[in-house]
Each structure stands twice: as structure tokens, then as C-alpha cells.
Amino acid sequence: MASTEEQVFLGSRNLPYPGANHPDACADWDYPEDPGDGRKAVEAAELHDQPARMSTSDSDPCEIARRALDLMFPREEDSDDGWSTWSAREEGSDDDDDEVDDGQGGKGVDDCSAHEGGDYEEYDGNIQVVPAKTNCPGELYPKSEVEAIDRKWADRFFKQIVEHAKLCDEIMALGDDDDTPFPPSPMKVFPEATGLCILGLRTCHHRVYRTHDTSTTPSTLGYREPSHMLQIFSMRLSSFEPTYPISVYGIFAIRDYLDRRRNYVFNRPRDDAVTIEKQDSFVVPLCSPCRGMYVSDKALVEVDLWVKKEGDESDDKQLFSAYAEIDVRAEANVMFYTRISGDNCNLDLKFKVLSESVEAVIQVYAKVDHPHHVRFTAFSTGYDDYPHRGVVLFDDKLFGDKKMFQHIVAVKANEELHVYLEVNGSVFQWTFQDEHVGAVTSPDDSIFEYGQFFVRVIFAPKDCQ
Known part of the structure; x- marks a missing residue:
């Protein structure tokens, strides 16, 4: 002990x-x-x-x-x-x-x-x-x-x-x-x-961290050479609201050493507030950062979250307005479970700083003739001990001729990146690796029962050095 x-x-x-x-x-x-x-x-x-x-x-x-x-x-x-x-x-x-x-x-x-x-x-x-x-x-x-x-x-x-x-x-x-x-x-x-x-x-x-600058960091910034990178896996809100569900909007952004401007992992305006159900364990759906997050030992978290109420904006309730610092010093490749405590709720984060890592840009194209609830998840070495606890890329209903989304994650250099698709109880897997053209492995033809899916991954596409 x-x-x-x-x-x-x-x-x-x-x-x-x-x-x-x-x-x-x-x-x-x-x-x-x-x-x-x-x-x-x-x-x-x-x-x-x-x-x-x-x-x-x-x-x-x-x-x-x-x-x-x-x-x-x-x-x-x-x-x-x-x-x-x-x-x-x-x-x-x-x-x-x-x-x-x-x-x-x-x-x-x-x-x-x-x-x-x-x-x-x-x-x-x-x-x-x-x-x-x-x-x-x-x-x-x-x-x-x-x-x-x-x-x-x-x-x-x-x-x-x-x-x-x-x-x-x-x-x-x-x-x-x-x-x-x-x-x-x-x-x-x-x-x-x-x-x-x-x-x-x-x-x-x-x-x-130049917090007066509320602009978004350019998506063109990044490094080709492996660096220490931050990967956020989950954000959970434990609200003390007396009734559920609740609708939450606002921002959660990282300011790193590469550029002090905001890099959003949650960014919802009031008219696009996310509804959080109690049975969903209050997990807040994250968006893709516009670029990889680079952390030598510290980074700033900026959070400003609100609960949307009936009526106009003046009736809304603020949950958080705070700056917090991620301070990992020399402790890379360790999973962190941290909490930002507030007066009305807590915000729990799961993140990791991966050493010797590069950006991986995951692009997904889908053509689905019938509505399906699909879940795309990314997993790689150093993420977790179970594939489907990696980074959630997309978790929603999918229907239509086209559906394209892009998500940026951190992957340790020369390691494989697995992309999982879960639909109607079936799981399909693509595997990618830097310096390999296309997927190393892809799903079999049984995937066509649910639609046409094309997954592409680009490793370390940028270099601002």
C-alpha cells in the first residue's frame, strides 16, 4: 500500500x-x-x-x-x-x-x-x-x-x-x-x-497562455517528427441538477506550447446544445481537435460550460468558468484521471500524454441506405487495455448518400492504429500503420450488409518546423 x-x-x-x-x-x-x-x-x-x-x-x-x-x-x-x-x-x-x-x-x-x-x-x-x-x-x-x-x-x-x-x-x-x-x-x-x-x-x-486571444489555433500547425502529444479520451459531467436530462453548451479548449490559441475538444453554441441523459453517465461527446495537441510538460485547459434553460439566454445557468493547468512534468505514457471541481458540478477528465507520437488524421466516408446507429472508435498502443475504450470518433445515427467526418488523434510513432465500427451488434476493424499505403487490414464483405464505408488515415501530414 x-x-x-x-x-x-x-x-x-x-x-x-x-x-x-x-x-x-x-x-x-x-x-x-x-x-x-x-x-x-x-x-x-x-x-x-x-x-x-x-x-x-x-x-x-x-x-x-x-x-x-x-x-x-x-x-x-x-x-x-x-x-x-x-x-x-x-x-x-x-x-x-x-x-x-x-x-x-x-x-x-x-x-x-x-x-x-x-x-x-x-x-x-x-x-x-x-x-x-x-x-x-x-x-x-x-x-x-x-x-x-x-x-x-x-x-x-x-x-x-x-x-x-x-x-x-x-x-x-x-x-x-x-x-x-x-x-x-x-x-x-x-x-x-x-x-x-x-x-x-x-x-x-x-x-x-495569452488567454485574451479567443481565436482558434490554425489547423495547419503540427510536427512531422515524433513529439510528446496530449490525447483526451473522455469528459464526464457529474451535475447536481435536480432534474434530467440537461442540455449543455459552451467550450472546452486546450492551449499548448505550439500555439497559445484555443484548440477545441468541445465547442457547442447554445442552439446546438448537447443533451445529456442520466443513463448515459453524463459523458460529454467530444469533437475532434483541429490539430494535434503538443505538451512538453504543461498545457492550459479553458472551460466555460452552461446549462440551457427554457426561455432566453438570460435564464441559463453557468456550470464552469475556469482555467486549469495540466502539469505532467516528465510523466508521459501514464493515464490521468482528474477532476475540475465546481460549485454546481464536477468535470472529470481522462487523458494521457503519449511520448514520441505523431498526429493521425482519420477520415471516414459512408453511404448508408437504411438508418443505423453506428459507433466509430480509434485504438492504438498506449490508449487502454481494451480496444473499445479508445477514442470515440462518432456515435450517432447514420443515413444518406454521404457522411464524411474527420478526427485527429495522437498515435505513438510506428505503432498501429485500429479503427472499429460497431453497428447492430457487429464489429468491423481497419488497421493502419505509418509508412504503409492504405489499410493493413480491412473488414470482409459482410460489412456491405450495412452500407459502404471507406476509412483513410494520414499520419503526420504537417510540418511547421
Whole structure:
């Protein structure tokens, strides 16, 4: 069993806990609605009465918290409060780490210098890049509130980490024969303004990710050479709405290091809101990103979701409006189960950062004479342990002379990509591999019973280097 210290440390980095014999926590999205619900589920089992053992005297929960906060909330060396880390803040000593995290895993790097739209100002002969625009609300807060705001933010996040660690510890104590899934770990959700925002530093997330720019990233960007790529598998909404179904609209976008503009994986206007049924486990249907998502160690999640009500837009209810950071550091090829907690609901994500991967553009053409409900799914090495838990490409009724859709996924270099079609209880498979022309394997003629289907995959078609 992982110690409490290990769990808090892993939880602070959004890592799943080492429990190979436990089921896939996202397989059927059988998550508790919140940690309290999960606790009720395990209270019926016989648990240890004693608290979790601490391995050393250094495993004090407060010390663990400070270490986690140092990882998740690095402090600026020249901050007004005189401390550069949370450990130093508690102990009253200065930290000797004089590097500044640029929000992208680098140290002391000015993000804006690599993008258009920056204004250049000269100070004492040195060129400093200052973003031309920003929607950062930091200037609306007095600098005297920096300490209190960051402390409140850190305390809230730490409580989520500890609650998650305790629940995981209880689940692990049930033994290998128990099939209770682990809950999603908390994501690093930014408050409206952080201390970095209030101090006007260029390392605040608004400036690093240029959140004032709400345009869409160009679809022409991408790399031919294998890179670390983000693949989002599922997004689940656990709403506290009293009645169902509910209609949801809004955006969910990723801003990565290749280009800070929005790359949508969910984008529904109000007149095209998606209806989520309770029996569907609140899984939100995702759209294809317009290009692959490249992540060295961090990326920004931007979410703004609404519930459509009867009447006009003024009656609608906002579920989420937040920025959260995906922080995987060097942990590639690990499945992440994370949660963005809100006042009215939770948003649970399943994603993975695949090392040495390329874009794969999947194009599907169909001619169907009779209506059928079809489901297209993509699966490749590193996705999951079961093919039909891969990336859902299309899940709807299909009918007509033509139906063409395109979906972009990340695939590890030189690995096979399988595309599955499920229709009327039958499953058909195409297999593709980079540097092979056409499909390596295709369905037999029995597929013509349902229609004509043509699937094509293009690997790494772009190169912006």
C-alpha cells in the first residue's frame, strides 16, 4: 500500500496511484459524485481503526502539504512577501532556488518572445517583451491581498489532495479482491487572479497562455517528427441538477506550447446544445481537435460550460468558468484521471500524454441506405487495455448518400492504429500503420450488409518546423 506521503505527492502531480490490480477507474465512469459519496461506499467494509502510518518523522502532514505546494505553486523569488517557496513561508527562511518557472517547464524564459502580437519595450538597454493585450484581472486586486489569496487557493487545493489521498488509502485497504475504482485526482484550477496576476508578473497564466486571444489555433500547425502529444479520451459531467436530462453548451479548449490559441475538444453554441441523459453517465461527446495537441510538460485547459434553460439566454445557468493547468512534468505514457471541481458540478477528465507520437488524421466516408446507429472508435498502443475504450470518433445515427467526418488523434510513432465500427451488434476493424499505403487490414464483405464505408488515415501530414 502506498504511504500517505506518497499518495499526497502523487496526488499533487495528478498521478494515478500504484494499484495494478484495481479496475480502470474510467472504464465505465463509475466515479463517486464527490469524495464524500466515495467514502460512504467504503464505510460498509471493515477498515483499519488506526490512522495511516507515517514512515519517518519528516512525514508530518503539514510538511507533506508544503512539499506539494512547492511543486504546484512555485513562488517568484522577488515576490513582495519575501519567500520563494511555501516551505520557506512556513519556516521563515529564504529558499535558495533562484530560477523562475515560465509556466512551460523552462526556467527564466519569456514565453511571449516566440509569438506575434508582443510589444517590445526597452529598459536600461535590455529588451523586454510585454504582451500587447491581456485579460488578466490582477490589477483589480490590491497587492496587499497577494498573501491571503494565494494562501486560500493553496489551502483549498491541499484539502482536495488530502481528501483524495485518504479515500484512495481506504480503497487500497480493502484488498486486491475489491473492485472499487479510484476517484479522479484534483486538477490545479486557478482562481480568478493569483498572486502572480496581482503582482503583474509575466509568468501568470493569463500572460503565459495569452488567454485574451479567443481565436482558434490554425489547423495547419503540427510536427512531422515524433513529439510528446496530449490525447483526451473522455469528459464526464457529474451535475447536481435536480432534474434530467440537461442540455449543455459552451467550450472546452486546450492551449499548448505550439500555439497559445484555443484548440477545441468541445465547442457547442447554445442552439446546438448537447443533451445529456442520466443513463448515459453524463459523458460529454467530444469533437475532434483541429490539430494535434503538443505538451512538453504543461498545457492550459479553458472551460466555460452552461446549462440551457427554457426561455432566453438570460435564464441559463453557468456550470464552469475556469482555467486549469495540466502539469505532467516528465510523466508521459501514464493515464490521468482528474477532476475540475465546481460549485454546481464536477468535470472529470481522462487523458494521457503519449511520448514520441505523431498526429493521425482519420477520415471516414459512408453511404448508408437504411438508418443505423453506428459507433466509430480509434485504438492504438498506449490508449487502454481494451480496444473499445479508445477514442470515440462518432456515435450517432447514420443515413444518406454521404457522411464524411474527420478526427485527429495522437498515435505513438510506428505503432498501429485500429479503427472499429460497431453497428447492430457487429464489429468491423481497419488497421493502419505509418509508412504503409492504405489499410493493413480491412473488414470482409459482410460489412456491405450495412452500407459502404471507406476509412483513410494520414499520419503526420504537417510540418511547421
